[in-house]
Amino acid sequence: MAKGPFSLAAADVERLIRLLAKLPGLGPRSARRVALHLIQQKETVMRPLAEALADAAEAVGVCSRCGNIDTADPCEICADPRRDPASICVVEQVGDLWALERASAFRGRYHVLGGVLSALDGVTPEDLNIETLIPRAAEADVTEIILATNATVDGQTTAHYLTERLEGCGVTITRLARGVPVGGELDYLDDGTLITAFASRKGV
Amino acid sequence: MAKGPFSLAAADVERLIRLLAKLPGLGPRSARRVALHLIQQKETVMRPLAEALADAAEAVGVCSRCGNIDTADPCEICADPRRDPASICVVEQVGDLWALERASAFRGRYHVLGGVLSALDGVTPEDLNIETLIPRAAEADVTEIILATNATVDGQTTAHYLTERLEGCGVTITRLARGVPVGGELDYLDDGTLITAFASRKGV
Numbered sequence: 284m285a286k287g288p289f290s291l292a293a294a295d296v297e298r299l300i301r302l303l304a305k306l307p308g309l310g311p312r313s314a315r316r317v318a319l320h321l322i323q324q325k326e327t328v329m330r331p332l333a334e335a336l337a338d339a340a341e342a343v344g345v346c347s348r349c350g351n352i353d354t355a356d357p358c359e360i361c362a363d364p365r366r367d368p369a370s371i372c373v374v375e376q377v378g379d380l381w382a383l384e385r386a387s388a389f390r391g392r393y394h395v396l397g398g399v400l401s402a403l404d405g406v407t408p409e410d411l412n413i414e415t416l417i418p419r420a421a422e423a424d425v426t427e428i429i430l431a432t433n434a435t436v437d438g439q440t441t442a443h444y445l446t447e448r449l450e451g452c453g454v455t456i457t458r459l460a461r462g463v464p465v466g467g468e469l470d471y472l473d474d475g476t477l478i479t480a481f482a483s484r485k486g487v
Numbered sequence: 488m489a490k491g492p493f494s495l496a497a498a499d500v501e502r503l504i505r506l507l508a509k510l511p512g513l514g515p516r517s518a519r520r521v522a523l524h525l526i527q528q529k530e531t532v533m534r535p536l537a538e539a540l541a542d543a544a545e546a547v548g549v550c551s552r553c554g555n556i557d558t559a560d561p562c563e564i565c566a567d568p569r570r571d572p573a574s575i576c577v578v579e580q581v582g583d584l585w586a587l588e589r590a591s592a593f594r595g596r597y598h599v600l601g602g603v604l605s606a607l608d609g610v611t612p613e614d615l616n617i618e619t620l621i622p623r624a625a626e627a628d629v630t631e632i633i634l635a636t637n638a639t640v641d642g643q644t645t646a647h648y649l650t651e652r653l654e655g656c657g658v659t660i661t662r663l664a665r666g667v668p669v670g671g672e673l674d675y676l677d678d679g680t681l682i683t684a685f686a687s688r689k690g691v
Contacts, residue, residue: 293558295543302536307524308517317510318543319582322556325544332506333540336525339499340533343526352526354497378523 296322348419350395350412352377360384360392367391368424373416373445374431375399375438383431391429394419399437400444408444416445420452430458500526552623554599554616556581564588564596571595572628577620577649578635579603579642587635595633598623603641604648612648620649624656634662 296318304314321329345351346358353359360366370391374380380393396411420428430445432438446456462480463472472480500522508518525533549555550562557563564570574595578584584597600615624632634649636642650660666684667676676684 293543293547293556293563295539295546295558296556299536299539299543302532302539305532306521308513308520313512315582315585316512319556319580320511321540322543322547323581325547328506328509329540329544332503333537333544335499335503335506336533336537336540339497339503339522339526340529340537342499343497343529352497352500352523354499359497376523377527378519381519 348415349393350377350397350415351380351393365390370427370429371416371419371425372429372431375433375441379431379433389429391427396432396441399432399435399441401437401440408448411441413445413448417448417452420449420454425454427455427457428452430456434459434461552619553597554581554601554619555584555597569594574631574633575620575623575629576633576635579637579645583635583637593633595631600636600645603636603639603645605641605644612652615645617649617652621652621656624653624658629658631659631661632656634660638663638665 299321300311300314300318303309303317304311306314309317321332342354343352344354344356346353346356346361348357348361351358351360355362367390370389371394372383372389372391373394373396374383375396375398377395380395383389383393394412394416396413396416398406398411400406400408400411416428419425428445428449430442432442432445442458449456460483461476462483463469463476467476469477503525504515504518504522507513507521508515510518513521525536546558547556548558548560550557550560550565552561552565555562555564559566571594574593575598576587576593576595577598577600578587579600579602581599584599587593587597598616598620600617600620602610602615604610604612604615620632623629632649632653634646636646636649646662653660664687665680666687667673667680673681
């Protein structure tokens with residue numbers, strides 16, 4: 284009986300652990316823990332999760348307009364008439380969209396790039412959801428494009444590229460403010476944030 | 488649109504995140520990350536996981552003899568004739584059994600208690616898989632019971648209780664050695680381990 288890192292008596296359990304271990308944030312050890320938890324609570328946790336996964340796999344798709352994930356296409360946000368049609372917020376990932384929605388930070392519509400330009404990872408503009416952004420920005424209603432890519436090197440490179448691409452669309456291009464995060468203590472912040480916060484200081 | 492901590496546009500995604508967030512080691516944030524990962528890799532990750540969960544929920548059960556988890560009852564270990572019938576290793580959880588199996592530390596059979604005695608959590612002997620251990624220990628083949636409960640207060644209380652219960656079964660009762668773990672540096676070990684390692688020192 285040759286035993287690999289996941290090898291146990293039951294092949295079904297092995298397969299489950301191997302699949303769980305591939306999820307982000309889980310490794311072999313935590314996958315085993317999750318698998319045991321699932322098996323020991325078969326009716327209350329395991330079967331509902333299996334059903335939820337199958338249902339979501341069936342129902343959920345990508346919005347052809349903005350790249351959001353939803354059961355409808357166009358997605359609920361794109362279809363909502365109460366959303367301000369004048370501004371589009373460009374984010375890297377659906378997770379960023381969710382974060383802004385949780386914060387109720389924005390009442391316009393979104394555009395999800397699906398990643399960032401990265402020379403290291405070989406991500407080129409063709410790999411991202413950029414070509415569909417240009418005609419959206421050129422629509423009559425749209426007056427502002429907010430570039431909400433992450434404040435990382437790749438995020439900023441992507442924002443810079445988008446700024447160039449969006450020139451001539453006749454829209455205002457903005458980006459999120461930089462500074463001390465709410466609740467942040469100066470002593471714990473990095474030099475880059477402190478320098479930016481100083482340079483962008485405002486009158487009170 | 489009232490938004491809770493998991494609330495997103497699609498109810499199917501919400502339900503998936505809520506279930507994932509209940510798994511050990513996952514919280515709302517990591518559950519969202521896992522859900523996005525699953526949705527974005529629907530065919531390669533999400534559907535296989537849904538199937539693996541449904542299959543395992545169908546096939547896997549608890550061994551009526553030792554408490555191990557397997558698709559067969561008695562489990563593969565209990566049924567394996569190459570396993571030494573003379574010794575039974577008592578562990579708290581199936582995860583402990585897996586750890587000993589991975590290490591190939593033991594070639595006998597197991598008995599899984601399904602927990603430890605705990606006054607704080609209100610776990611009594613009736614809640615554990617103890618009543619089935621006594622007749623197993625009294626079987627003619629069995630000569631040694633190894634108490635491999637954790638080296639915690641509750642684990643030791645349980646081991647002590649089992650020692651009393653097993654008196655009169657005519658078996659040798661042993662427990663795992665205590666000392667400096669392999670690869671351990673003295674500087675980083677707790678006082679309890681150091682004191683035990685000193686008290687249990689051996690001639691070279």
